[in-house]
Structures are given as structure tokens and as C-alpha cells.
Amino acid sequence: MYLGIDIGTSGVKTVLMDETDAILASASSALTVSRPHPGWSEQDPHAWWEAVVATLDQLSRSHPSEMSAVTGIGLSGQMHGATLLDASHEVLRPAILWNDGRSEAECAALDERADFRGIGGNLVMPGFTAPKLEWVARHEAEIFAKTALVLLPKDYVRLRLTGTAASDMSDAAGTLWLDVARRDWSDELLAATGLTRANMPALAEGTDATGAVLPDLSSRWGFSRPPVVAGGAGDNAASACGIGAVRPGEAFLSLGTSGVLFVATDRFRPNTAGAVHAFCHALPDTWHQMGVILSATDSLNWLARVSGCDVATLEAEAATRQRSRRDGPPVLFLPYLSGERTPHNDASARGSFVGLSQAHDRADLALAVLEGVAYAFRDCLDVLSTAGTRVERATAIGGGARSRNWLEILATVLGIEIDVPGNGDFGAAFGAARLGRAAATGACGADRFAPPPTAHSIGPDAGQRAFHEEGLARYRALYPALKEVLR
Numbered sequence: 001m002y003l004g005i006d007i008g009t010s011g012v013k014t015v016l017m018d019e020t021d022a023i024l025a026s027a028s029s030a031l032t033v034s035r036p037h038p039g040w041s042e043q044d045p046h047a048w049w050e051a052v053v054a055t056l057d058q059l060s061r062s063h064p065s066e067m068s069a070v071t072g073i074g075l076s077g078q079m080h081g082a083t084l085l086d087a088s089h090e091v092l093r094p095a096i097l098w099n100d101g102r103s104e105a106e107c108a109a110l111d112e113r114a115d116f117r118g119i120g121g122n123l124v125m126p127g128f129t130a131p132k133l134e135w136v137a138r139h140e141a142e143i144f145a146k147t148a149l150v151l152l153p154k155d156y157v158r159l160r161l162t163g164t165a166a167s168d169m170s171d172a173a174g175t176l177w178l179d180v181a182r183r184d185w186s187d188e189l190l191a192a193t194g195l196t197r198a199n200m201p202a203l204a205e206g207t208d209a210t211g212a213v214l215p216d217l218s219s220r221w222g223f224s225r226p227p228v229v230a231g232g233a234g235d236n237a238a239s240a241c242g243i244g245a246v247r248p249g250e251a252f253l254s255l256g257t258s259g260v261l262f263v264a265t266d267r268f269r270p271n272t273a274g275a276v277h278a279f280c281h282a283l284p285d286t287w288h289q290m291g292v293i294l295s296a297t298d299s300l301n302w303l304a305r306v307s308g309c310d311v312a313t314l315e316a317e318a319a320t321r322q323r324s325r326r327d328g329p330p331v332l333f334l335p336y337l338s339g340e341r342t343p344h345n346d347a348s349a350r351g352s353f354v355g356l357s358q359a360h361d362r363a364d365l366a367l368a369v370l371e372g373v374a375y376a377f378r379d380c381l382d383v384l385s386t387a388g389t390r391v392e393r394a395t396a397i398g399g400g401a402r403s404r405n406w407l408e409i410l411a412t413v414l415g416i417e418i419d420v421p422g423n424g425d426f427g428a429a430f431g432a433a434r435l436g437r438a439a440a441t442g443a444c445g446a447d448r449f450a451p452p453p454t455a456h457s458i459g460p461d462a463g464q465r466a467f468h469e470e471g472l473a474r475y476r477a478l479y480p481a482l483k484e485v486l487r
Contacts, residue, residue: 001069002440003059003227004433005052006235007077007153009033009043009097009257012051015425016059016066017433023425025063027055034094039101039339039347042094045083048153049160060221067222072440073161073213074206074230074432076238077154079174082132085156087148089165093140095153096132099258099294101339101347103131110134110176114192121173121180121270121278126339126347127294130176133193150175150199154232161229162211165201168231169280170238170288172203180287181268183280204231206241206282206435207444230439233282235428236260236290242431243395243421244451246283251391253410253418255400259296259373261380263389264288274383275345282435283444289389291342291380295351297400299335299369307362317363318370319405331355331364332475333372334482343379344479350486354478370406371468374413375475381414393417395451397427404458412460413468422455 001024005014009031016025029051034042060067080098085091096102107124110116110131116124124131129150137144151159152175155167172178172185177193177200179186185197204210212226233241236254245252245264254260265287270278277290295302297311304311336349353368381391396407396418411418431449438444 001066001071002433002436003070003073004429004431004436005055005073005075005157006238006427006429006432007048007052007075007157008235009078012048012055013429014052014055014059015429015433016063017430019437021434023430024066025059026425026429027058029054033097041097041100043081043097045091045095045153045156048157052157056221064222068224070223070227072230072436073227074434074436074439075154075158075232076235076428076432077152077157077171079152079171079234079236080127080129081153082129082136083151083153083156084136084143084147085149085151086146089149089159092143092146098127099338100132101126103135104347106131106134106138110192114189116176116189117272119179119186119189120176121268121272122176123272123275123345124176125341125345127341128174128176130189130193133195137194148199149201150195151201155201158210158229161213161217163214164211166204166210166231167201168204168206168233168282170206170282171234173279174234178280180278180280205284206231206233206237207284207438209439228439230435232432232435236262237279237282237288238428238431238435239397240264240288240431241282241434241449242426242428243397244449245395246281246286246446246449251394253377253394253396254398255296255396255406256398257296257298259293259377261291261377261384261391261394262288263384263391265389269387269389271383271387274386275342276383276387283446283449289384289387291384293335293342293373293376293380294340295335295337296373297398299333299337299351299373300366300400302337303365303369309362314362314366315403315405318366321363321367322405326359326364329355329474330371330471331360331368332471332478333368334475334478335369335372335376343383348487349479349483352478352482352486370409371471372475374409375472377410378413378472391416393419395419395421407458408461411458412464413472415460415465418458419454420456420458421452424452426452
């Protein structure tokens with residue numbers, strides 16, 4: 001048996017998997033995000049650990065015999081979160097999360113100080129870890145002086161599970177301290193933020209064992225012997241391991257809180273001009289590219305919150321409006337509610353509706369949100385193409401992938417086939433469990449990360465293509481026109 005533990009932003013999810021990839025049980029525990037100032041996003045690392053313990057306690061009660069047979073555990077987690085520990089491994093401050101935008105000024109300073117784009121392969125963005133440490137050095141010098149170890153969220157959980165400070169290549173690539181081509185820490189990039197290798201965890205491939213569960217914890221959860229803990233992966237690479245996107249050219253589209261268009265590659269292929277993320281994959285000698293938008297389903301959740309309506313009703317109203325559009329240009333929506341990464345790298349970008357009239361109603365707004373997010377994904381697709389990566393089909397995952405109407409819009413806007421898996425849990429926790437199996441058994445070939453069966457595929461609607469090409473052109477004109485006004 002194998003466990004996969006995903007430390008997300010809104011909660012921890014743990015799955016129990018057998019040798020045949022069947023999920024026997026799962027448990028979840030919710031997390032909350034603190035926003036002490038506009039644009040800030042923090043969590044208490046102790047809350048991650050408490051949530052992990054809660055899920056494992058639950059599984060040990062409900063499935064004691066299966067838990068006794070667990071031999072490998074994989075970890076997945078939200079990327080980029082700066083978790084600062086002192087020399088005694090005590091947490092110094094709340095972790096600064098991936099969607100925290102406070103370090104925009106520090107990004108500009110770091111960009112001039114070292115070759116982050118060439119060595120790190122990515123633009124210096126507020127979401128990454130290195131600018132967060134620069135912000136702490138500038139604004140919380142006493143905390144920075146005490147910082148002995150910087151960990152990512154899932155790696156803090158690893159430390160509590162095993163006593164080992166380690167990270168995998170895919171998650172480490174999101175810090176901006178990794179030489180992504182060489183798959184090793186960069187002394188130059190660390191020095192640019194006043195750090196050294198001594199402040200970093202050891203590096204491992206996602207399929208490697210990084211230690212074993214501590215004896216007292218093994219006893220608590222009924223493991224017959226301490227399971228090994230795999231290097232694991234950042235949440236997107238873990239999702240790729242779950243959905244089977246591990247060979248060059250294989251892709252997935254994630255419609256979650258944020259949006260991701262992910263493609264596996266055979267080598268390091270950066271495109272910093274288009275704000276493409278070029279990271280190591282969780283499997284050895286494999287890399288990947290991502291286009292990332294910060295507010296995908298989060299945009300629809302926001303509209304539901306402010307309109308006092310549930311998401312399902314909004315989706316139904318959007319589908320109805322799509323079948324009976326109003327005369328004239330449609331309402332456009334920029335989904336930059338939390339700033340944007342690809343392609344703008346602008347933490348100060350903000351969302352907006354454009355083209356409203358007295359005739360428009362909630363259904364028009366809901367449809368505009370679905371289409372605006374689709375256009376943002378098209379921006380991601382185009383910059384991946386500029387980086388030399390062609391995407392012809394992708395597997396849809398995430399909560400938004402349950403909306404067939406949204407996937408139909410996406411398939412047409414992107415001009416690709418979108419595959420929808422059959423019923424099952426193929427997300428980050430499942431991918432983490434597969435990595436746990438690889439660490440326990442030594443079997444880490446791509447065949448152990450096969451894609452799940454496809455329930456159905458959705459192709460582009462040729463009759464709607466011209467309409468969306470015109471909408472895309474209008475959408476792309478809005479950001480430069482509004483940028484300075486919104487600032």
C-alpha cells in the first residue's frame with residue numbers, strides 16, 4: 001500500500017492506494033489563508049502538519065489493516081511558499097504563499113543582481129520564493145538573521161514526518177535558487193539573496209527515497225515498518241504524475257483555483273519573455289513547461305460570492321446565455337483578480353468587466369468569466385508555442401473540468417482536443433502516491449505513470465472559432481489599454 005499526501009492552499013488531502021493504482025480511501029482536512037494586508041497571503045506551517053496528522057489519524061482508524069501495509073509515502077504541495085526555520089527548526093513567521101504579491105519591488109532588485117533568468121530559467125516573480133526572502137531581509141531583518149533553513153510547504157511536512165530536510169527537483173525549481181538545467185542549487189543565485197547551500201534542504205529526484213517515517217509516528221498510524229518518503233513533487237508535477245503527463249509532449253490543463261497549462265519536455269526549454277515557467281519534472285532527466293494564470297475557478301468563485309449565487313447556477317446561466325447571445329459585442333472579463341503571471345508577470349494587474357450596458361445581467365457576467373479565463377489559457381498556449389512546444393491535446397483536471405460547457409469553450413479557443421478522464425481521483429495526491437510507490441519499489445519508469453482511461457474527448461467547435469478569435473483580439477487589447485489606469 002502507498003500514501004499520497006497533497007498539501008494544498010485550501011486543504012490537505014491524503015489518499016491510500018494499492019499496487020494496481022486503485023484508491024482505497026481518502027481523507028481531507030481544511031486550511032485557511034490569512035491576508036493581513038492587501039496582496040498578502042500567509043499560512044501557519046503548524047496548520048499543515050496538524051491537517052496531515054488529522055488525515056492520517058482518520059485513515060488509520062478506518063483502514064487499519066491497509067495502513068499497516070504501507071511501504072511508501074509521496075508528498076505533493078503548493079509551490080513557492082517560504083517557510084523560515086531557525087537553527088532548532090522552529091518556525092520563525094507565517095509562511096508567505098505562492099499567491100502573495102508583496103515582493104514586486106524586490107523582484108526588480110534581484111533581476112539586476114544575478115542571472116535568475118538564465119540560470120533559474122524563469123522571470124523573477126513575486127510568487128517565487130527568492131523574492132520573498134529578499135522582502136524578509138529588507139522588512140524583517142531580525143527574522144532573516146535567524147533564518148537557518150528555508151523549506152517549501154511539503155518539505156516542512158517531510159521534516160516533521162522523517163526529521164530530514166530535503167526537497168525534490170520540481171518544487172525546488174520554483175524557488176528561483178535552482179540551476180534548472182543542472183538540477184542543482186546555484187551558489188550565485190543563493191548569494192544574491194544572502195543565502196548559501198547551508199540554508200537549503202538536500203536535493204532528490206521525485207522518485208528517490210528521502211528518509212523514513214519516524215518510529216513514534218509509525219506506531220501512531222499502525223505502519224508495520226516505517227515507510228520510506230519519496231522526494232515527491234510540486235503540485236503541478238505531481239498532478240502530471242497522476243494524469244500520466246510524463247513523456248515529452250504530454251500535457252494537462254488544470255482548471256483549479258489557479259489555471260495551469262502543463263507540458264512535459266525532454267530538456268530545459270525556458271521562455272522568460274513570455275513568462276513561461278520552465279521547471280524540472282518529478283521524474284529524472286525530464287523537465288516541463290507551464291503557463292500559469294492566477295485566477296481560474298477563483299474568478300467564478302469570486303463572482304458567486306459577490307453576486308450571492310452558487311457556482312453551479314452561474315455555470316447553468318452562462319450556458320443558457322451562450323445559446324442565446326445578445327446583439328452587439330459581448331462583455332469581456334480580465335481574470336487578473338490576484339495579478340497575473342503568464343504572460344504579463346504583473347502582480348499589480350487587476351480584473352475588470354468591459355462592455356457593460358443596462359441590458360446585461362448576471363448570466364452575461366458568468367459567460368464573460370468563462371470566456372475570459374479561456375482567453376487567458378490561450379495566452380499560455382501561445383507563449384508555450386513560442387518556446388518551441390506544440391500542444392495538440394491535453395487532459396482536463398481540477399474542479400472546473402466538471403463543467404462541460406467551460407471545456408467546450410476552452411477547446412475552441414485553444415484549438416486542441418481536450419480529454420476528460422473517467423470517474424476517479426487523478427490529482428496531485430494520487431500522483432504523489434505513485435511517487436511513493438516508486439521510492440518504495442525502485443520502479444520509476446514512465447510506464448508506472450500511465451494515463452487513466454479517457455471517458456470522452458471534446459474538440460473545437462469550428463462554427464465558434466471566428467467569434468472567439470475576434471473576442472481574443474479585443475481581450476488582448478484591454479490589458480495594455482487599462483494597465484496604467486488600474487495602477
